[in-house]
């Protein structure tokens with residue numbers, strides 16, 4: 135039976151349980167709901183939860199565990215040589231699954247009878263051709279062993295499905311009958327439901343936390359795998375980034391320094407643009423602008439924050455790059471020839487700066503608005519002008535918060551990818567010239583993983599090392615920023 | 628006691644008029660907050676504004692240093708003169724005016740700066756000191772006048788926000804004094820303070836009378852009776868009665884004043 139169908143059965147049981155139990159509770163109170171401990175609905179909900187939750191948990195666990203178990207069992211039937219080698223083993227198992235799925239498909243389309251699929255032999259039939267006919271393309275001919283394993287695989291999967299149906303429905307029925315039995319007028323159903331609500335909330339919170347932990351662990355393990363095959367010092371202190379993919383042969387230089395240099399350089403340009411403009415815009419909006427101006431300008435700035443970064447990337451590639459080239463390039467207006475192509479650190483930095491303006495300005499605006507009005511009154515009351523008040527009282531009071539906002543903007547800049555991929559070029563270089571093409575950590579992660587390299591060479595695993603280094607940097611910035619912002623909030627509360 | 632009281636009266640009789648307001652009306656948008664108020668406030672005197680909440684005491688006080696200019700929707704009509712000069716004349720720079728008319732607010736609002744920098748803020752902005760030594764002198768004398776010097780002299784570099792509430796309010800008074808004002812406006816300066824700090828500030832207000840014309844808004848009639856020589860009673864935007872403090876409290880002319888001080892309007 136399919137999992138969807140089992141799921142529906144469990145739901146039906148839960149609904150039936152809800153009404154049945156509610157009825158039973160009312161009956162136990164002699165039809166008078168005032169004699170019950172809880173409202174009748176609570177008894178129903180309790181029973182419905184008892185029927186559905188454990189059963190669905192078992193179902194979910196089964197869906198995760200069954201493929202692992204079947205793989206194990208099939209893997210045990212492989213010859214020792216194949217089973218030892220992780221790569222070969224996973225290739226064979228993938229083939230097996232593909233053939234098994236193909237057979238399933240063939241049976242469900244009626245091209246093959248079920249018995250025929252189980253008894254096919256590799257010599258007598260051209261399996262590749264027959265499966266091709268139902269739309270399953272195989273890379274090579276199916277040998278006898280693969281076919282036999284695929285048939286075993288189908289048997290195990292079918293057995294698993296039957297067991298799954300029995301177990302899940304049994305769990306649902308048992309849960310339901312326990313809840314039904316416990317229901318009488320003194321049963322504290324309301325408290326059980328309360329507990330269930332809390333568990334639901336805890337489960338949701340855990341999903342977020344566990345996912346984060348999972349991501350970090352996967353980063354760490356893959357990074358360790360990378361450092362198994364590549365010297366740590368060469369990664370952190372290497373000054374050349376020249377990966378060679380297996381096709382071209384030769385060893386790769388995977389030096390981190392040119393990438394982090396590009397990241398920091400471009401982020402620096404971006405912040406140089408975004409911080410003054412964003413901050414001044416925030417000061418204007420929060421201190422000088424009339425309500426009408428503010429109610430128009432603020433949403434417009436926030437629209438800027440909603441533009442997808444790929445659009446900024448296009449803008450960098452197609453507008454800003456050529457424009458800069460016209461000014462600083464070979465035949466440019468200035469005739470300086472600093473720039474040889476449209477993609478450069480400056481192009482990406484400028485556009486990224488524009489992207490960050492609303493980020494800086496809306497955070498700073500909130501922070502400036504949080505400075506108490508009495509502070510302004512105090513300064514104005516002493517005969518200070520508006521701009522003196524801003525410069526000498528409001529900005530110093532808001533400074534920690536503004537620094538926090540800038541750090542958050544910096545961590546956005548460091549993690550930004552699309553603008554860099556399109557605007558900055560692809561050459562990793564340790565140059566001081568902002569008009570030269572540069573690349574960043576994020577852009578290189580993209581470059582290393584797009585294309586179809588094997589996923590176990592240093593050239594691809596390096597992406598994890600890059601990722602975790604970036605993660606540590608931005609995490610540090612975020613923590614520092616949040617700490618500062620929180621510190622600042624306390625000051626006025 | 629009686630003698631002192633008579634001396635006070637005699638002195639007051641000699642005081643010049645410092646602030647003269649004639650037919651002042653204030654509107655917040657369409658809301659008529661101050662209605663035809665005329666009052667003459669004497670120099671070297673503490674004048675108290677009393678009245679129920681929302682009757683316009685703060686609004687009228689803020690007319691005297693044009694702080695209402697900072698509120699977009701607020702319109703002030705009428706004539707207010709300080710030493711005979713119309714402060715709403717277009718020639719008058721409100722920023723300069725506010726240096727001459729200091730203000731202390733309800734909630735102590737020291738800047739997030741050191742005690743020294745809080746006091747030096749006004750003098751620096753207005754260029755009152757030619758060098759550091761002069762600035763030090765201004766800071767010291769302002770803190771002395773605000774009766775804060777002894778407590779603060781060893782911690783001038785620590786932040787003003789670290790002082791206690793009463794000390795903070797005296798710091799705000801010192802800050803206002805430092806710009807050498809002629810008038811000090813105080814809007815419920817003790818309402819955020821405990822009784823001991825209140826007593827200290829009240830004592831200070833009494834001393835300030837030697838050098839300044841002080842206008843204080845207060846909720847507490849006892850406080851008005853303790854610190855002021857003149858009292859103005861506001862009700863619903865009108866100035867109901869303005870007279871010597873003891874007269875207002877012992878022999879009010881208007882029935883509304885009487886009800887208020889006996890606790891029937893409030």
Ligand SMILES: Nc1ncnc2c1ncn2[C@@H]1O[C@H](COP(=O)(O)OP(=O)(O)O)[C@@H](O)[C@H]1O
Pocket residue numbers: 655658660678679680681682683684685686687698
């Ligand atoms: N900034 C403002 N905007 C609009 N109305 C105000 C503003 N400030 C005060 N008011 C109104 O003006 C009236 C007088 O207020 P206020 O002078 O603060 O009274 P008081 O200080 O006597 O309690 C009140 O009705 C108040 O609601």
Ligand SMILES: [Mg+2]
Pocket residue numbers: 684685686814
């Ligand atoms: Mg008030």
